[in-house]
Amino acid sequence: MKILVTGGAGFIGSHVAEFYAEKGNEVVVLDNLSRDKLLNKNIANKEYNWNYLKKYKNVKLIKGDIRDFELMKKYSVDCDTIVHTAAQTAVTTSVTNPSEDFSSNAIGTFNMLESARINNVKKIVYCSTNKVYGENVNNVGITQTSKRYNFEDDYKNGIPENFPIDLCEHTPYGCSKLTGDIYCQDYSRLYGISAGIFRMSCIYGTRQFGVEDQGWVAWFTIASILKKPITIYGDGKQVRDVLYIKDLINAYNQFLESKIKTGVYNMGGGSKNTLSLLELVETIKDLTKISPKISYSDWRPSDQKVYISNIAKVQKELNWKPTVTPKDGVAKLVEFVNNNKSIF
Numbered sequence: 001m002k003i004l005v006t007g008g009a010g011f012i013g014s015h016v017a018e019f020y021a022e023k024g025n026e027v028v029v030l031d032n033l034s035r036d037k038l039l040n041k042n043i044a045n046k047e048y049n050w051n052y053l054k055k056y057k058n059v060k061l062i063k064g065d066i067r068d069f070e071l072m073k074k075y076s077v078d079c080d081t082i083v084h085t086a087a088q089t090a091v092t093t094s095v096t097n098p099s100e101d102f103s104s105n106a107i108g109t110f111n112m113l114e115s116a117r118i119n120n121v122k123k124i125v126y127c128s129t130n131k132v133y134g135e136n137v138n139n140v141g142i143t144q145t146s147k148r149y150n151f152e153d154d155y156k157n158g159i160p161e162n163f164p165i166d167l168c169e170h171t172p173y174g175c176s177k178l179t180g181d182i183y184c185q186d187y188s189r190l191y192g193i194s195a196g197i198f199r200m201s202c203i204y205g206t207r208q209f210g211v212e213d214q215g216w217v218a219w220f221t222i223a224s225i226l227k228k229p230i231t232i233y234g235d236g237k238q239v240r241d242v243l244y245i246k247d248l249i250n251a252y253n254q255f256l257e258s259k260i261k262t263g264v265y266n267m268g269g270g271s272k273n274t275l276s277l278l279e280l281v282e283t284i285k286d287l288t289k290i291s292p293k294i295s296y297s298d299w300r301p302s303d304q305k306v307y308i309s310n311i312a313k314v315q316k317e318l319n320w321k322p323t324v325t326p327k328d329g330v331a332k333l334v335e336f337v338n339n340n341k342s343i344f
């Protein structure tokens, strides 16, 4: 199989590229190495994943932009599959620079789909997000304890795929990703491309360069170990379901090996694998014996107090389930950061 991975120098994309390279496939990675610029952060080793993939002779690395349609068309020729991970990834920077966000997430995804249509690519995977449900999630009743918020009973198993997506605020990131999500569904229905659309909650794991604006599990772990201060926006009781990267890639692969034409899935650890920010700090403390320096600031726009994916559909249709608990996953991350302090 020949597979194009957009954003393949990023966290999720590089794990996808590695997974399919290990299986002996021809992998093309297309990335413009812009994570640091997009997030306005100095990421010490921004080319780490790019260089990491150089050990695979069957991975071809192309430095390029998904907004360049001719380039997208050129590198999707003869591909069986595209896994589209490239994006502007943070809500915060989408608010300060909506134009950059729209061009990469909406237009870039459209370019990917048009290239797939023209080149007769059979299958795509799209990295969507829980942010497509926007502020509607905050209409779900919640309860709270000293360390976390919880959904009330009606949603105790999480948010299902038919949860309302409109008539609320989303932030530009939510809008641009939803644009891509709906386009992928339509291209699948209209042009017969098989599309797996994964509306992901929080994915974490090794080789993730988490920063304050994106990738909170990795950021809290890196900051704790490197003794950098952590700001918690809100009260820290926000809860997310968390999914270890290996489990995510297995789900993508289950989809790509299936005969499903259009699959829209809420994707995360589900109700059995959740963490609040405060609980993550405790978990890291237990594992490292480090107490990070924490300060508190105002809530971020449209932050969801609780988001938990209802994963019943993905479990059933893809015969898949999460296998790594938050405690074990965070332990793997702690081990990785401890062994690679100089790259952060």
Ligand SMILES: NC(=O)c1ccc[n+]([C@@H]2O[C@H](COP(=O)([O-])OP(=O)(O)OC[C@H]3O[C@@H](n4cnc5c(N)ncnc54)[C@H](O)[C@@H]3O)[C@@H](O)[C@H]2O)c1
Pocket (backbone or CB within 6 Å): 006, 007, 008, 009, 010, 011, 012, 013, 030, 031, 032, 033, 034, 035, 064, 065, 066, 067, 084, 085, 086, 087, 088, 089, 104, 108, 127, 128, 129, 130, 199, 200, 201, 202, 203, 204, 209, 215
């Ligand atoms: N990590 C998560 O928890 C999470 C949750 C929900 C959705 N997502 C989605 O998953 C995808 C991957 O996220 P990630 O965590 O791996 O982020 P990441 O920043 O590590 O990877 C994204 C990659 O895309 C590249 N990129 C950005 N704009 C580009 C452009 N215009 N042209 C070419 N390359 C470009 C970046 O250089 C980067 O390497 C994104 O689409 C994101 O919206 C991630």
